[in-house]
Amino acid sequence: MNEQNDKKDAASNGGMSKPDQTKEFRRPSADGGAKPPPSRYIQTSEDVKDSTSETVLVIICWFLVILMFPLSILVCLTTVPEYSRMIILRLGRLRKGLRGPGLVFILPCIDEIHQVDMRTDVANVRPQDVLTKDSVTITVNAVVYYSIYSPIDSIIQVDDAKQATELISQVTLRNVVGTKTLNVLLTSRQQLSKEIQQAVSGITYRWGVRVERVDVMDITLPTSLERSLASEAEAVREARAKIILAEGELKASKALKEASDVMSENKITLQLRHLQILSSIASERRVRIIYPIPLEIMEPFMTGKEGQKKDGDGGSGGGKETKKDDDAGGSTETRKEGGGPVRFTDGSSGGILSKFIFAECLGRNW
Template sequence: MGGLFQVDQSDQVVKEYERAVIFRLGRIVQGRAKGPGILWILPCTDTVSLVDLRTMSFSVPPQEVLTKDSVTIMVDATVYYRIFDPVLSVISVINVDSVTHLLAQTTLRNILGTKSLSDILSDREHMAQELEGWGIKVERVEFKDVRLPVALQRAMAAEAEAVRDAHAKVIAAEGELNASHALKEAAMVMSMSPNTLQLRYLQTLSEVASERHSTIMFPVPINMALAFSKN
């Protein structure tokens, strides 16, 4: 659980991911951490604190936050952090892990209160930079869940549906406009050749007959209909 622990042996092997802070008669030896490798200490005068430099994580309890745009949300986050200054982490606080947990909860709530709902998931690096101190560096802040009120969910769903409907109507209107331009050009081309108009007329009758499974008969000849159309 913890990132550091006490050692009272006369010799100790410090692992690659650990650093040892040695206190001799209450003072840090050479002012820096030792390791990795074999560590020799004086049994009666030295006290050693081993600090784990690996990345650790903890879950922040669900926080009820009021965002900048006055939306109340519940945020469930996970914080990943590591110790980058072993000496500072030992001499600054009694329990680094406990203090980091409490600091993450309060700082996360304060930071989220200054952001709008749309910006919460896109600004994690800035929030990680805010959660630093006592030799601790927060590497990542991941949101496991962001819960919105039911009324707000319904309002957002209705808004999204309205946007989709408006977009569909715009697309349909653009399609009709393009189709009208194409029909206008086709009519101009057909007006130059009456035979083209007649063939198109017959093709349309054929399509209607095939779809309806019926036969269409016109007692009036097509030439006579064209003569009336010219008049």
């Protein structure tokens, strides 16, 4: 059936057979072909057989090496460190496979060697002035961590893999930052780094370069913008402090109202609280405060004693008056036994404290 179809196609094409379509040649990857190689710009020819002239030149070089042995060994042997791999271009054509680590034999006359460091390297993206999405000019710099996973691609597909990675990182940083607002840049720096890493990796993987990490270092704002942001932050902090202070005063006023309601039920409690406050002030400031004690505080304690004294004397009006002269002050006080009131003949009231003291003395029969 296939032969008949081919004949029909040839007859329809005027007796000419259809040309064979050759498949695109792809070099196996460095890890044994487990993963497909990336799209390449330049097709290599390491599997193509050498031409006659190339074979003749190789034979002549081998003859010179044997003729100059053992001196030729000094220039034909080279070492490759563990972290590097060597690529050999013989007469300009890539030789199949990588060389190293260890000793590698080369033909110095016709072999061109390239050692590729496969360790992680750092590319510093210099500071750039970028205009954000909300028309704010900022200065941004970053650091790119990358490594070479395909030494052949890093030599064949690009002239300088390190310089190319640095330049593409600068361009990508500018493009990504230009699509973000200032607020997003300041609050989502980690997400910005991931976007830059993905964008750079989509280009450098064809060069055999793997971008491992991208970190946005500094975002420098204009001086005027920094001042406005600082004043805004200060205003927000002051507003929060006022809100907290108002809430505290509200809670304190509620607590004071509850305490006043409790103290209003008993006047003695309020007076004792007053004395406690005075005592605390005196202890803190190291001063003495002489404060008259209202007689109303002691009335509950004095009522019983006065009643007992009146019962012993046989009722009111049977008391005996007593006079006491004070030569120093010139005042005379008159009291009546049986718990009567105290009078001062000099016209002065004597104060609440004096009333309390004399009343207490009379109650105890002093």
